[in-house]
Structures are given as structure tokens and as C-alpha cells.
Amino acid sequence: MEVGFLGLGIMGKAMSMNLLKNGFKVTVWNRTLSKCNELVEFGASIGETPAQVVKKCRLTIAMLSDPAAALSVVFDKDGVLEQIGSGKGYIDMSTVDPETSSKISQAITSTGGAFLEAPVSGSKQPAETGQLVILAAGDKGLYEESIPAFDVLGKKSFFLGQVGNGAKMKLVVNMIMGSMMNAFSEGLVLSERSGLNPHDLLDVLDLGGIANPMFRGKGPAMLKSNHSPAFPLKHQQKDMRLALALGDENAVSMPVAAAANESFKKARSMGLGDLDFSAVYEILKMTKD
Numbered sequence: 001m002e003v004g005f006l007g008l009g010i011m012g013k014a015m016s017m018n019l020l021k022n023g024f025k026v027t028v029w030n031r032t033l034s035k036c037n038e039l040v041e042f043g044a045s046i047g048e049t050p051a052q053v054v055k056k057c058r059l060t061i062a063m064l065s066d067p068a069a070a071l072s073v074v075f076d077k078d079g080v081l082e083q084i085g086s087g088k089g090y091i092d093m094s095t096v097d098p099e100t101s102s103k104i105s106q107a108i109t110s111t112g113g114a115f116l117e118a119p120v121s122g123s124k125q126p127a128e129t130g131q132l133v134i135l136a137a138g139d140k141g142l143y144e145e146s147i148p149a150f151d152v153l154g155k156k157s158f159f160l161g162q163v164g165n166g167a168k169m170k171l172v173v174n175m176i177m178g179s180m181m182n183a184f185s186e187g188l189v190l191s192e193r194s195g196l197n198p199h200d201l202l203d204v205l206d207l208g209g210i211a212n213p214m215f216r217g218k219g220p221a222m223l224k225s226n227h228s229p230a231f232p233l234k235h236q237q238k239d240m241r242l243a244l245a246l247g248d249e250n251a252v253s254m255p256v257a258a259a260a261n262e263s264f265k266k267a268r269s270m271g272l273g274d275l276d277f278s279a280v281y282e283i284l285k286m287t288k289d
């Protein structure tokens, strides 16, 4: 199957590589075109623009940083809209808000093209090993057509109904995750400041009812202040912002998420946005009496 792939950041590179390794023909595009070269070594073709990729491929996947990027790649000159149409499908796997997704969906479907939003749960390593959780919504026919690709990219795919539901599910999940990361960081700092060994805390947490892969996977690196990016903090803050907006629209009070967002904003303002979102630990560590 020939698949187009737009956006070769941390996630897009791993996902497109996975498709190539599993026998898909892949045509890639990235805003910084030089990032395509590594994929070419593994058999990918390059499209010079998003429009060129869509022209060549029946299915095109996008994995872009944020709503502005997702809209730009579709609506700007040489964008997806110039070549999408009947018989072609566009799958946006970026994490965006439901409004952005709906705007893209309306534009694509008005040309006769099919649209699916399919944000993912799981980070760099699950992307490399095909263990993502895919949260799809939109065109059911396109979803069914995409299952061979989703089976390579993920361990489980959900079809959640109308466009917007995938984006909402993803934002709820990441809102919980961002709040957990803040509580975890506060716990690590509190254990250290109160004279405990934080490594003992990691062991205790891992044996109890709140054990989870995030604490287990990131805890030891955090204690060494190693925040090599798997999920960049600037994207986590974007997701908190979008989740809080969803909370505003639905009159849901979210004081815990709002406080977590403030910590991520502070971390961004201190230049930590490109590090892993675990770097929020550093700003909580700095807080003194």
C-alpha cells in the first residue's frame, strides 16, 4: 500500500520508519526537508510539498506539532487541499483541538476526499515499536481502509464516532497525564526535602495501586535530571491548554489541571519547552520556602 506521511518529528519519523519496515511504500514530506533524508535511506520517496505527496498517494497521514501546523499544511499554498479529492483519504494523527479537526474535515470532505482524525496515546518508544493506541474518529470507510497501517503503528485502534471525538479523548488522556506528572514531581521533591531516598519512593510506588509505566519509565531518569525528549514539554503544555479550553466549553471545573498547566507554562518560560515534559520536575525542585 502506498502511504504519504507529512511531518517527521519525534513521532512522525518513528511511525513512517515503522511503515517502511513493514513493507509499505512511503512518500514523506517535512517542513525542514533535510529530515527526509534518513527515511530515504530506508526506501522512502520524497514529496517536495504536501500537495505533491497527496497527488501521489491514495492515503496521506499527518503528524504535526499543533493546530497551527495542522491547518497550515492543509490550507496554505502547496497544501493538502490542492490535491485532495474523491478517492483520496487524509488522516491527521496530530494532537489538536476538536475545532481544528472539524475545520480540516469540512475542507477535505467538501472536495470529495475522506477525513479521519487519529491522534495517538503512547510516545517515542511505542511509536518505534508499533505499540501506539489509536483514537480515530470521522469517516468509517477510511478507518476500515486504514486498519492495515494502524495495525503496524499501534497495538489497539478505537473508532470513536464523529470528528472531534478522537481529539477530545486524546486531550482528556493528556490532561490526566500532565496532572499526574506534576503530582509525581512534587512527590519526588517532597521525599528528597523531607529526608527520604527518592529511589525508595520509586520502589514503593511501583509495588502499589498507583504503579504505572510513566512513573516506572521516567522516574530514574528524572532523578538524574535527564529529560531527553520523548514527549516535548511544549506539546504537553499545548495539550493542557487545549484540554482546559474543552473544560471551559463544557463548564467543567479543573483546578488540578489548571495548576499543572501553570507549572508547564513556567517551565516553558524558563526555556525547558524542548525537553521532555518530565522537566517540569526541575521547576518544582527550584521552589524554595
Ligand SMILES: NC(=O)C1=CN([C@@H]2O[C@H](COP(=O)(O)OP(=O)(O)OC[C@H]3O[C@@H](n4cnc5c(N)ncnc54)[C@H](OP(=O)(O)O)[C@@H]3O)[C@@H](O)[C@H]2O)C=CC1
Binding pocket: 007, 008, 009, 010, 011, 012, 030, 031, 032, 035, 063, 064, 065, 066, 068, 069, 072, 073, 093, 094, 095, 096, 120, 121, 122, 123, 124, 230, 231, 232, 235, 236
Ligand atoms: N512525542 C510524543 O510522545 C507524542 C506526541 N504527540 C503529538 O504528535 C504531534 C507531533 O509530536 P512530535 O513528533 O513529538 O513533535 P516534534 O516537535 O518532534 O515534531 C513536530 C513536527 O511538526 C512540524 N511542524 C511544526 N510546525 C510546522 C508548520 N508550521 N508547518 C509544517 N510543519 C510544522 C515539524 O517540522 P520541522 O521539522 O520543520 O520543525 C515536525 O515535523 C504533536 O501534536 C504531539 O502533541 C502525540 C503522542 C505522543
Ligand SMILES: O=CCCC(=O)O
Binding pocket: 095, 120, 121, 122, 123, 174, 231
Ligand atoms: O501525547 C503524548 C503522549 C505521551 C504518552 O502517552 O506517553
